[in-house]
Each structure stands twice: as C-alpha cells, then as structure tokens.
Amino acid sequence: MRHTASAVLSLTAAIAAAVAHADEAIVLEPVTVTAKGYEALVSETAASVNVIESDEIRRREARSVGDLLRGEPGVAVAVDGSVGVDPIIRGLKRDQVLVLIDGVRVNAMQPPARGSLASYVNVDLIERIEVVRGPGSVLYGAGAMGGVINIVTRGGRFTDEPDVRGWTRLGYTSVDDGFRGAVGTSLSSATQLLDLSAAWLDAGDYKTGSGERLDDSGTEQGALHLRYRASLAPGHEVQLRAQRDRRENVWYLASRRYLEEPIVPPPGAGLHQPDGLNTHYTPRQQRDLLEGRYEGELGGAWDTRLVASIYRQDLERGNYDWNRERAQDYRTSDTDFDTRGGRLQVELSPHPRHVLLAGVEAWQLKASPVSFVGFAPDFQPDFRLQLIDNGRLESRGVFLQDDIYLDDFTITLGARYDEVQGSADSALGVTAPLDKTDYNLSWSAGATWELDAGFNPYASLSEGYRSAGLLERYLTYPYSDGFNWLSNPQLEPERNLSVEVGARGRIGDTRYTVAVYESRIRDYIGGQVIAPNVKQTVNLDSARIRGAEFSVDHDLGDGLSAFAWGTWLRGDNRDPEFREPLYQMPPSELSVGLAQQSPLGWQWRGQARAVAKQDRTADRFSGGAERKTPGFTTVDAAVGYRFGPSAGLKGHELTLSVSNLFDRDYREHVNEMTAARIDPVNGVQDLRAPGRSIGLTWYAEF
Numbered sequence: 001m002r003h004t005a006s007a008v009l010s011l012t013a014a015i016a017a018a019v020a021h022a023d024e025a026i027v028l029e030p031v032t033v034t035a036k037g038y039e040a041l042v043s044e045t046a047a048s049v050n051v052i053e054s055d056e057i058r059r060r061e062a063r064s065v066g067d068l069l070r071g072e073p074g075v076a077v078a079v080d081g082s083v084g085v086d087p088i089i090r091g092l093k094r095d096q097v098l099v100l101i102d103g104v105r106v107n108a109m110q111p112p113a114r115g116s117l118a119s120y121v122n123v124d125l126i127e128r129i130e131v132v133r134g135p136g137s138v139l140y141g142a143g144a145m146g147g148v149i150n151i152v153t154r155g156g157r158f159t160d161e162p163d164v165r166g167w168t169r170l171g172y173t174s175v176d177d178g179f180r181g182a183v184g185t186s187l188s189s190a191t192q193l194l195d196l197s198a199a200w201l202d203a204g205d206y207k208t209g210s211g212e213r214l215d216d217s218g219t220e221q222g223a224l225h226l227r228y229r230a231s232l233a234p235g236h237e238v239q240l241r242a243q244r245d246r247r248e249n250v251w252y253l254a255s256r257r258y259l260e261e262p263i264v265p266p267p268g269a270g271l272h273q274p275d276g277l278n279t280h281y282t283p284r285q286q287r288d289l290l291e292g293r294y295e296g297e298l299g300g301a302w303d304t305r306l307v308a309s310i311y312r313q314d315l316e317r318g319n320y321d322w323n324r325e326r327a328q329d330y331r332t333s334d335t336d337f338d339t340r341g342g343r344l345q346v347e348l349s350p351h352p353r354h355v356l357l358a359g360v361e362a363w364q365l366k367a368s369p370v371s372f373v374g375f376a377p378d379f380q381p382d383f384r385l386q387l388i389d390n391g392r393l394e395s396r397g398v399f400l401q402d403d404i405y406l407d408d409f410t411i412t413l414g415a416r417y418d419e420v421q422g423s424a425d426s427a428l429g430v431t432a433p434l435d436k437t438d439y440n441l442s443w444s445a446g447a448t449w450e451l452d453a454g455f456n457p458y459a460s461l462s463e464g465y466r467s468a469g470l471l472e473r474y475l476t477y478p479y480s481d482g483f484n485w486l487s488n489p490q491l492e493p494e495r496n497l498s499v500e501v502g503a504r505g506r507i508g509d510t511r512y513t514v515a516v517y518e519s520r521i522r523d524y525i526g527g528q529v530i531a532p533n534v535k536q537t538v539n540l541d542s543a544r545i546r547g548a549e550f551s552v553d554h555d556l557g558d559g560l561s562a563f564a565w566g567t568w569l570r571g572d573n574r575d576p577e578f579r580e581p582l583y584q585m586p587p588s589e590l591s592v593g594l595a596q597q598s599p600l601g602w603q604w605r606g607q608a609r610a611v612a613k614q615d616r617t618a619d620r621f622s623g624g625a626e627r628k629t630p631g632f633t634t635v636d637a638a639v640g641y642r643f644g645p646s647a648g649l650k651g652h653e654l655t656l657s658v659s660n661l662f663d664r665d666y667r668e669h670v671n672e673m674t675a676a677r678i679d680p681v682n683g684v685q686d687l688r689a690p691g692r693s694i695g696l697t698w699y700a701e702f
Contacts, residue, residue, distance in 0.1 A: 075088065241293070517546070
C-alpha cells in the first residue's frame with residue numbers, strides 16, 4: 001500500500017467524487033500498481049491500462065489468460081492450437097510483451113508456436129490482471145517494449161482477530177467436456193497470514209463451429225500455491241511465496257504436418273522426419289517459483305518505503321515430436337529454464353505532491369537444451385544432440401522515476417539503463433562469436449491534465465527495448481510452427497519509440513477512455529521465410545504500428561450498464577527490402593454489450609464481438625505463408641444468481657453461460673497454421689476457434 005501524501009490526496013478525492021453522487025452506487029476509480037510501480041489511480045497515469053477484476057474473471061469460462069483478455073481494448077490473441085493463447089498488445093506479442101506473475105517476470109524465451117508464457121498460471125487462482133499498453137521498460141527492463149501483463153494471484157488479508165476464510169469454484173464446459181475445480185483457504189490474524197490454494201482443469205478436444213472436433217486440443221492442468229505473510233512491526237512485512245503450475249499433454253497443432261515421404265537429408269545437412277502425420281507436443285510443462293519479499297515503511301522526512309525481492313523460478317518443459325503412423329516419438333527434449341533474480345525499489349516523497357522511485361534489478365536465465373533425435377529407417381530417438389551448451393542471458397539495470405502531482409497536472413519522468421549479455425559455450429549449427437552485450441537506455445515522459453470531470457487528457461512519449469531471447473540467439477532447430485529456424489547470436493535489440501495521446505472522463509452517467517498512438521520500431525526482430533520451411537531470425541530496419549482505442553461504459557441505473565470498446569490497428573514493415581504490411585497484425589474489432597449486476601439476486605451479461613477482415617498480409621516477408629482472414633461476429637451471454645449467507649457459507653453464486661451463442665465457425669488472424677500444410681484427409685486441421693459452449697459454474701466463499 002502506498003502511504004505518501006499524494007496517494008492519500010488521490011484516493012480521498014476519488015471517494016469524495018463518489019460520495020457526491022449520493023443517490024448512486026459508489027464505484028471507486030480503478031487502481032493500478034503495475035503502471036507506476038506503486039499504487040496509483042489509473043486516471044493519474046499517462047498510459048492506457050486494462051484492469052480485469054476477480055468478479056469478471058469468475059464469470060468467464062477461460063482456459064488461459066489469453067482467453068480472459070480476448071477482445072479487450074488494444075489486446076488481441078495469437079493461436080497455435082494449444083491451450084496457450086498468446087496475448088498481443090498493440091500488435092506486439094510473445095517476448096515483445098513482458099509477463100509478470102505477482103510482479104515476478106516469467107522468462108522462458110520461447111520460440112514461436114510453443115505456447116503462451118501467460119498460460120503458466122491457472123486461471124481459477126487469479127485475483128486480478130493489469131495490462132499496461134505501450135512501452136514499460138523504465139520500470140521493468142528487457143521485454144517490456146510492447147507492454148506489461150501483471151497477473152496477481154489470489155490471497156487473503158490480515159484480520160484484527162484470528163480468522164479462517166475460504167473459497168471454492170467448480171465448473172463444466174460442454175464444447176470440450178471440460179471439468180475444473182479450485183479451492184483456497186486463508187488463516188489470518190493481526191500479524192500473520194497463511195494462504196493455500198489449489199486448482200485443476202481437465203479439458204478434452206473441443207468442437208469448432210462446424211461441429212468438427214479439433215484433435216488433440218485438450219489438456220490437463222494442476223496448480224498449488226502457498227503464501228505466508230508476517231507483520232514484523234507496524235509498516236514492516238516479510239512474505240514467502242511458493243507456486244507450482246503444471247500442464248500436461250499440450251499439443252502444438254500449428255506444427256502438424258503430413259509427409260507423403262520421409263525427409264532424409266544428406267549427412268550433416270539436417271534432421272530426419274518420418275513419413276506420415278508429425279506433431280510437436282509437450283507431455284508436461286511446469287513452473288516452480290520460490291520468492292522472498294520484504295516491504296518496509298522506513299519513515300523519515302521523505303516518507304521512505306522499501307521493497308526488496310529475491311526469487312528463483314524454474315520453467316521445465318518437454319519438447320517432443322510424435323509420428324502417428326509409427327505411434328512413437330522421433331525427437332525428444334526436456335529442458336529447464338532456470339531464472340534467478342532480485343529487485344530493490346525505494347519510494348521517496350521529498351514533497352507531499354512528489355513521489356520519487358529508484359531501484360536496481362538483476363536476473364539471470366540459464367538453459368542447456370539437449371535433444372535426442374531419430375534417423376531413418378526406424379527413427380528411434382537415441383542420438384544425442386547438445387543444442388545449446390550453458391546458454392545464459394544476464395541483465396543488470398538501474399532505474400529512476402519521478403512523479404510530480406500538481407494542482408491540475410501529474411507529470412511523470414523516468415529513465416533506465418540496462419546491460420543485457422547473452423553467452424553460450426557452444427550452439428549447434430551456430431558460428432562464433434556467440435557472446436554479445438546490449439547497452440540499453442529506456443526513458444519515458446508523460447503528463448495528465450485534470451481539466452474537469454468530463455475531460456482529462458494525457459500524453460506520453462517513451463522508448464522501450466527488447467534484447468533478443470536465448471533461443472533467438474542460439475537455437476537453430478525445427479520449431480513447432482513447421483519451419484526450421486536459423487538463429488543469430490548477433491541480433492541487435494529492437495527499440496520501440498511510442499507517442500500516445502488520450503483522454504478519460506465522466507460525463508453524467510457515462511465513463512469513457514480514448515487513445516491514439518504511433519510506435520516506430522527500430523531493428524524489429526522477426527522470422528523471414530528464406531526458403532520453403534526455413535526461417536532466418538533477422539533484424540528489420542524499421543516498422544511502424546499505428547492505432548486507436550476506446551471504451552465507453554454508461555450507467556443505466558439499478559445496476560444495469562451498457563458498454564462498448566474497440567480497437568483500430570495498422571502495422572507496416574518499412575524495411576527497404578519489403579515495404580509491405582507488418583507480419584501478423586491483428587484486425588480491427590468492436591465489442592458491445594449490456595450487463596446487470598447486483599450484490600444479491602439475479603445478474604446477467606450479453607456481449608457481441610465483431611472482428612473485421614484482415615487482408616493486409618506480409619506476402620514477401622512470410623513467403624506467402626500469412627493467410628487473409630474473413631471477418632466474424634460472436635455473441636456470448638451469461639445469467640447467474642447470487643445467494644446470501646446460508647448453509648454455513650458467507651455467500652455463493654451459480655452462473656450459466658453460453659459462449660459463441662450462434663456457433664460461428666471462424667479463426668483468429670494471428671494463427672500459425674499455413675494453407676500449404678492444411679490436409680484434413682490426413683489429419684492436418686485448420687486451427688478454428690471453439691464453437692458454441694454451455695458452461696455451468698458454482699462459486700462459494702466460506
């Protein structure tokens with residue numbers, strides 16, 4: 001909790017504004033921690049922020065974080081056929097977007113079509129999601145050039161008296177015959193708190209809108225989270241956190257390919273592939289986190305607050321390739337991505353309307369992938385290949401941010417310096433030099449103007465960066481998008497210079513936000529198709545992404561509201577060799593709906609999502625692999641009832657939902673399957689979205 005005078009002024013003003021509408025429900029302005037590094041009102045932030053609260057998360061039948069964010073302003077999704085649906089922020093995706101889980105970065109540096117980093121946490125254990133759209137490198141360093149997604153997991157609070165509280169959630173979805181369950185409990189007192197929660201999901205293959213089952217689209221998930229907090233003295237707290245999230249039987253269907261004949265290149269010229277249907281999959285993926293944290297109010301003339309964190313996070317995943325006709329794996333690999341890091345942040349208030357944030361951060365990612373491959377004629381995976389030996393990515397950075405809260409203005413200035421070093425003892429098929437160090441300066445400047453309640457404009461200019469990932473530098477290997485990728489250890493970091501102008505406000509019973517932006521990216525990193533089924537990881541000279549976003553929420557009274565939000569986006573590859581649309585840009589879209597909410601009794605929600613066609617494709621860069629996508633419209637609906645205390649429960653609710661009500665058969669544009677590989681007769685299906693699904697969910701607190 002932020003304790004500076006400016007925070008007190010901001011929150012007091014928000015409450016006063018709500019009380020001024022005494023005949024209306026009191027709804028406080030949304031608060032963000034991610035955007036500024038401390039608790040602040042979104043209205044005081046010179047950036048676009050999505051905040052998804054626990055009530056909304058519980059109402060949605062989502063497999064992954066990407067499902068929860070689908071259709072949000074400025075956010076789209078990438079599909080590879082697995083349970084992992086990748087969030088895209090303003091046209092930037094995967095390693096261009098930083099994923100945090102409880103403030104800890106997730107580093108797996110995964111190549112395309114190998115699952116979403118945001119899927120390494122079970123949806124039922126999420127309390128809140130904050131999405132900051134636009135560069136966030138000043139506070140978070142490498143990878144935050146496109147935005148930041150902070151996933152906050154569930155937990156209790158200190159209580160004046162010893163107390164035990166808990167919750168549970170059970171659900172079923174018809175489209176995949178999926179069952180889910182979760183339970184959590186909190187044991188609390190005035191000085192100690194213990195949180196324990198667990199969740200599981202067992203989903204089968206889902207049906208598309210055409211009624212066809214998408215083979216191997218099911219998955220199993222399990223999670224166990226533990227957190228202990230202790231108040232050492234007023235204003236001083238220590239926290240220990242342990243988390244394990246596990247997924248099993250995840251098939252990356254974008255990799256699926258049918259071969260009439262085996263691929264048997266000359267010795268030393270490549271890997272063998274058997275004839276028949278081949279698919280990349282992982283029998284298991286597991287994230288283990290151990291974190292220790294201290295938060296202290298040190299006081300003094302500048303109201304000093306200190307936050308220190310050290311952590312170890314291991315991402316373990318299997319990378320296997322399966323042949324249907326032989327009913328065997330022909331390539332296997334089990335890899336640990338081991339990240340150790342720490343962060344120290346000091347918050348100072350040299351003046352009641354002035355907040356200074358300073359800090360240091362360091363982390364190291366290590367991985368040494370080994371693959372066992374098979375060769376013709378039996379393709380038994382018994383030949384050992386050391387893909388990367390002692391691969392390391394190390395980052396060290398210092399940052400400073402200054403927030404000045406004036407009478408009608410909030411001004412934010414920030415800067416950060418990072419050194420990111422990549423190294424490896426050896427890498428298969430990659431020539432020296434392997435080592436490279438990037439020296440990165442990030443900066444931001446923004447201002448918000450509290451002109452009046454109906455119009456609060458803001459503007460920002462910032463530059464973020466992303467250094468190439470471990471696998472982009474060193475892994476020359478067949479990826480699960482069906483291409484053989486050639487790595488490049490000397491890739492330059494990509495840099496995003498972004499300008500944004502927007503406004504927020506409330507006019508009567510209507511709240512709105514609007515933003516327009518332009519991002520100019522130097523040394524954009526991508527995979528250029530240089531031959532059939534071969535991609536080279538390259539730096540493009542420059543790229544430009546322009547966009548506009550809005551959201552409107554109108555209070556109709558008695559808990560009924562109407563809402564709408566939309567995104568317009570256009571990306572251009574400005575490299576002189578191409579001069580064409582930027583690869584895999586999501587199309588524009590619009591969502592509208594009505595919602596009825598109440599503390600007790602009936603509640604319902606209906607929403608339509610209309611997505612435009614996308615015919616701007618990167619034909620030269622992708623070698624014709626990017627497909628045009630027709631537009632589509634889907635409708636979702638839900639109705640539920642909230643019960644008061646009964647049968648020993650503090651409250652519970654039952655919700656019936658229908659997703660894709662009219663059973664539309666469609667696909668998202670950012671989709672790794674290519675037209676050349678689709679072969680339904682031989683088992684290569686297009687990656688169509690789930691069709692109509694009826695869901696039933698029960699949630700209770702005790």
